[in-house]
Amino acid sequence: MESATAILINRHRLTESSLIVHWCAPDLGLFKTVAKGALRPQSAFAGRLDLFVTCEVVFLPSTKSDLHSLKEVHLVQPRLQMRNSYARVLAGTYFSKLVELVVERETPLGSVYELLQKSLDYLEGHEPSTRLVHRFENKLCEELGLGQVSAGAAGLLHETFHRPLPLQRAQLLEVLEVADGADAAVPRHDFT
Numbered sequence: 001m002e003s004a005t006a007i008l009i010n011r012h013r014l015t016e017s018s019l020i021v022h023w024c025a026p027d028l029g030l031f032k033t034v035a036k037g038a039l040r041p042q043s044a045f046a047g048r049l050d051l052f053v054t055c056e057v058v059f060l061p062s063t064k065s066d067l068h069s070l071k072e073v074h075l076v077q078p079r080l081q082m083r084n085s086y087a088r089v090l091a092g093t094y095f096s097k098l099v100e101l102v103v104e105r106e107t108p109l110g111s112v113y114e115l116l117q118k119s120l121d122y123l124e125g126h127e128p129s130t131r132l133v134h135r136f137e138n139k140l141c142e143e144l145g146l147g148q149v150s151a152g153a154a155g156l157l158h159e160t161f162h163r164p165l166p167l168q169r170a171q172l173l174e175v176l177e178v179a180d181g182a183d184a185a186v187p188r189h190d191f192t
Helices: 080-084 086-102 111-125 130-143 153-161 168-185
Strands: 002-013 019-025 029-035 054-060 067-077
Touching: 002 086, 002 111, 019 086, 019 111, 080 086, 080 111, 086 111, 086 130, 086 153, 086 168, 111 130, 130 153, 130 168
Parallel strands: 029 067
Antiparallel strands: 002 019, 002 054, 019 029, 054 067
């Protein structure tokens, strides 16, 4: 058995009652587990396998594949406030998918994990902004050893890894543009 503190960054159905859960941990990197029976009403995993939660996970490593068997999950940080805003969920999804795109599986992440954790913690209490998106991309380039980038980090990531950026980036920037336009249309009053 192995254990780790990890952020749940993705999940999807394996069978009618089981899930494949993608995790991000500082020492283990990106890894996947199967949560057998997770969708059953009386499952020990019920209410614990939501996006962006940080958990203490216990799993049995597989000797045949990269899909390990999840045994226990203990919530450390649920990040419940992220679910109050579509923009927050979209930003968290984009950040998670971008990390999945650019790092190797089951390789220690260190500072990349810390960047994702801090970004999700920020989104817990704040709405995302275009500035936050660019800052995350710039910092990710720096952490990956691509150097400090003041602008165009998304393009650099695309060129370096030869993969299209996650679709959530365009969706998020569109949502933020609409939100910025709505904020500009509301008259501001200075009551000081």
